[in-house]
Amino acid sequence: MIRATIIFGSGAVNKYDETGIIPKDEDIDGCIDVVEFRTEAKMRAYCKGLCDADGWEKVISLDPVYTQTPDCDTCDHWRGFFSDKEGSVYCPDCGKRLDEPCFEVVTLNGHEFNARTLNVEGELKGSRISTETLNDMLLDDEGDYISEEARQVDETIKFYVPVDKITLPDSQLAAYINQNMK
Numbered sequence: 001m002i003r004a005t006i007i008f009g010s011g012a013v014n015k016y017d018e019t020g021i022i023p024k025d026e027d028i029d030g031c032i033d034v035v036e037f038r039t040e041a042k043m044r045a046y047c048k049g050l051c052d053a054d055g056w057e058k059v060i061s062l063d064p065v066y067t068q069t070p071d072c073d074t075c076d077h078w079r080g081f082f083s084d085k086e087g088s089v090y091c092p093d094c095g096k097r098l099d100e101p102c103f104e105v106v107t108l109n110g111h112e113f114n115a116r117t118l119n120v121e122g123e124l125k126g127s128r129i130s131t132e133t134l135n136d137m138l139l140d141d142e143g144d145y146i147s148e149e150a151r152q153v154d155e156t157i158k159f160y161v162p163v164d165k166i167t168l169p170d171s172q173l174a175a176y177i178n179q180n181m182k
């Protein structure tokens with residue numbers, strides 16, 4: 001599943017821009033909406049709808065967070081059927097990506113970020129990976145951790161990748177790290 005957090009209204013957006021913390025509905029002029037989608041296509045359609053609809057002076061959507069999508073009755077059948085295919089394949093009945101990685105969710109400052117543990121052979125085996133957006137939030141302007149919690153999170157993460165890479169299959173994510181981050 002894909003979870004998107006959207007902040008509506010200039011009061012709420014400005015407060016978020018200032019503090020980096022997602023404001024609570026009752027403190028702000030605006031509102032926060034968290035919506036879940038089964039597929040990327042559905043999320044894109046929703047975001048396009050938001051842009052077209054307008055009505056709020058300001059709207060921002062935060063980076064989406066990926067969570068496990070439950071199998072439908074036929075996912076297993078299609079997984080077998082497509083097992084010799086290279087690249088990502090999707091269940092024709094429910095749209096689930098059949099090689100979906102095991103996404104974890106890390107929370108800091110009210111934000112959610114994705115993390116995952118690489119299941120590949122070689123030195124990256126078992127490495128925990130997260131996103132640059134999490135890395136950017138860990139430190140303050142002086143380069144100190146924003147909290148003890150932030151320090152503890154950082155200790156568990158070996159590499160921070162651009163947010164659009166966190167959904168790659170294990171082997172491609174490992175290849176990206178080997179080529180770009182060593």
Ligand SMILES: [Zn+2]
Nearest residue numbers: 072075091094
């Ligand atoms: Zn399915």
